[in-house]
Amino acid sequence: MIxxxxxxxxxxxxxxxxxxxxxxxxxxxxxxxxxxxxNYLGNLQRADIGPRMLNTAIIAVGGGLVSILLGGxxxxxxxxxxxxxxxxxxxxxxxxxxxPPIALAVPMFLVARAIGVTDMHATVxxxxxxxxxxYVMWLMRGFFLALPKxxxxxxxxxxxxxxxxxxxxxxxxxxxxFAATLIFSVILAWEELLFALVLTSRDATTISIAIVxxxxxxxxxxxxxxxxxxxxxxxxxVILLALAVQKWLIRGLADGATKG
Amino acid sequence: xxxxxxxATMRRRPGRxxxxxxxWSFIAPAGLVLAAVLAYPIFYALQISFSTLDLTTFGPGExxxxxxxxxxxxxxxxxxxxxxTGIYLILALPLQIILGFAIAFxxxxxxxxxxxxxALFLIPMVIxxxxxxxxxxxxxxxxxxxxxxxxxIVGLPSPNWFGDxxxxxxxxxxxxxxxxxxxxxxxxxxxLLSLPKDIYEAAQVDGAxxxxxxxxxxxxxxxxxxxxxxxVRWLGAVKMFDIVVATTKGGPGQSTNVVNLYIYQQAFQSxxxxxxxxxxxxxxIITMILTFAFLGISRRLENRF
Numbered sequence: 332m333i334x335x336x337x338x339x340x341x342x343x344x345x346x347x348x349x350x351x352x353x354x355x356x357x358x359x360x361x362x363x364x365x366x367x368x369x370n371y372l373g374n375l376q377r378a379d380i381g382p383r384m385l386n387t388a389i390i391a392v393g394g395g396l397v398s399i400l401l402g403g404x405x406x407x408x409x410x411x412x413x414x415x416x417x418x419x420x421x422x423x424x425x426x427x428x429x430x431p432p433i434a435l436a437v438p439m440f441l442v443a444r445a446i447g448v449t450d451m452h453a454t455v456x457x458x459x460x461x462x463x464x465x466y467v468m469w470l471m472r473g474f475f476l477a478l479p480k481x482x483x484x485x486x487x488x489x490x491x492x493x494x495x496x497x498x499x500x501x502x503x504x505x506x507x508x509f510a511a512t513l514i515f516s517v518i519l520a521w522e523e524l525l526f527a528l529v530l531t532s533r534d535a536t537t538i539s540i541a542i543v544x545x546x547x548x549x550x551x552x553x554x555x556x557x558x559x560x561x562x563x564x565x566x567x568x569v570i571l572l573a574l575a576v577q578k579w580l581i582r583g584l585a586d587g588a589t590k591g
Numbered sequence: 592x593x594x595x596x597x598x599a600t601m602r603r604r605p606g607r608x609x610x611x612x613x614x615w616s617f618i619a620p621a622g623l624v625l626a627a628v629l630a631y632p633i634f635y636a637l638q639i640s641f642s643t644l645d646l647t648t649f650g651p652g653e654x655x656x657x658x659x660x661x662x663x664x665x666x667x668x669x670x671x672x673x674x675x676t677g678i679y680l681i682l683a684l685p686l687q688i689i690l691g692f693a694i695a696f697x698x699x700x701x702x703x704x705x706x707x708x709x710a711l712f713l714i715p716m717v718i719x720x721x722x723x724x725x726x727x728x729x730x731x732x733x734x735x736x737x738x739x740x741x742x743x744i745v746g747l748p749s750p751n752w753f754g755d756x757x758x759x760x761x762x763x764x765x766x767x768x769x770x771x772x773x774x775x776x777x778x779x780x781x782x783l784l785s786l787p788k789d790i791y792e793a794a795q796v797d798g799a800x801x802x803x804x805x806x807x808x809x810x811x812x813x814x815x816x817x818x819x820x821x822x823v824r825w826l827g828a829v830k831m832f833d834i835v836v837a838t839t840k841g842g843p844g845q846s847t848n849v850v851n852l853y854i855y856q857q858a859f860q861s862x863x864x865x866x867x868x869x870x871x872x873x874x875x876i877i878t879m880i881l882t883f884a885f886l887g888i889s890r891r892l893e894n895r896f
């Protein structure tokens with residue numbers, strides 16, 4: 332029952348996305364109507380939706396891959412390799428999760444303007460690393476701590492280097508963890524708004540920015556059908572990803588809460 | 592033996608150096624990127640906040656001391672946005688935690704289809720914040736929104752959700768609660784499952800009623816999880832920006848202008864970069880102090896129970 336209550340807004344958006352304008356703007360609202368695909372077809376052809384979806388995908392997947400590679404290795408180091416100052420680094424990473432993004436967005440914009448790298452995918456990906464890498468490090472650290480130590484010890488006794496042990500022993504058996512963490516990062520990057528808003532203007536803008544534009548138009552023009560359709564398209568990949576890793580997602584969230 | 596020792600250490604030295612390199616090479620790439628995109632921007636913000644902005648280089652110009660900070664503290668709208676953020680946090684966080692744990696309590700009973708419900712609860716959580724903003728804007732629309740229609744059926748007048756200052760804040764809290772409560776539910780449900788069952792059986796034998804069990808057993812055992820969930824939600828909630836941008840844009844007036852949005856407007860619409868950098872540093876410091884305070888409290892609670 333409660334669950335249904337939580338899902339109603341999404342169902343309503345889904346219905347609106349298949350309605351014609353006259354079916355959306357009626358009192359009382361209609362629940363049975365002739366579905367139309369116009370909202371989807373019309374908006375997919377609009378110049379700004381397709382490329383923005385593509386930008387979002389490039390940036391989210393790129394950010395996810397970079398952060399899983401760097402954050403995964405660093406998380407392993409924090410979990411397993413005795414390092415002087417590792418405890419301090421751990422505390423710093425935890426603290427970094429409390430840094431308000433606006434405190435980064437203002438200087439990032441100025442630096443990006445100064446060196447002329449605004450409106451590029453790579454810039455946004457790097458900016459996203461500021462919150463993705465700490466997140467991945469923390470999740471993967473917890474994951475590696477749970478692995479038996481003997482694994483890489485025996486590999487290193489057999490003459491494997493630390494790198495060899497990591498890539499040949501640890502990575503293969505941790506693939507599910509890596510995959511799930513990668514998907515979390517992609518979801519986080521997919522949903523981001525502030526950095527994208529600040530760092531892009533035309534060529535690298537993301538779907539979030541397009542949706543903000545459409546949502547703020549609702550008062551006057553009120554093209555709810557378009558907003559619903561584009562909204563559905565933009566959340567569909569994320570929902571599918573989340574459902575694909577739901578078991579891990581819940582565990583990751585719980586870990587992030589209790590150990591982070 | 593004693594003569595051999597120096598030879599042994601000499602031989603080990605290059606190996607140790609290589610070992611040290613191999614150790615640090617795991618963490619160095621991430622460290623370098625974080626230094627560039629996390630530490631350096633904070634340093635740069637500090638630098639800008641103590642100077643004017645040189646518009647030719649977009650870098651710090653003349654050093655002006657604490658002038659930007661003084662301006663920020665004398666800026667009524669900035670102060671109001673801090674209060675607004677505080678109001679939002681005080682309304683939203685306890686509501687989400689209590690509601691989340693309450694729902695988890697009801698879901699806790701063993702029943703068929705629980706897995707499906709759990710999966711469905713994931714969906715609002717991963718809805719892009721700006722999309723949830725847009726969706727709720729449609730739902731709460733005074734003319735064509737479903738909520739107004741439902742209220743009119745029951746005979747209740749529909750508030751002007753986004754038009755009235757007080758209701759606008761409640762609407763933001765409502766949207767955020769819709770999106771974030773499922774997260775609390777999932778964590779709480781996992782925590783409830785891990786509670787030892789025999790304690791409850793013993794309590795039942797001793798004649799403790801439901802309320803007594805909740806108050807004397809469940810709450811103390813759950814305190815660390817509640818504290819941890821609070822901290823995660825706190826870290827998410829202080830970033831509040833997207834939902835407000837997609838719905839009210841801070842209005843009407845300044846009633847929902849949370850501090851992140853206010854600084855954004857000052858920087859990117861009014862182009863007052865040094866002042867907004869000072870404000871960002873102030874917010875950074877406040878957030879850090881509160882985060883560490885909450886972490887300290889949660890650790891103390893963990894030790895007590």
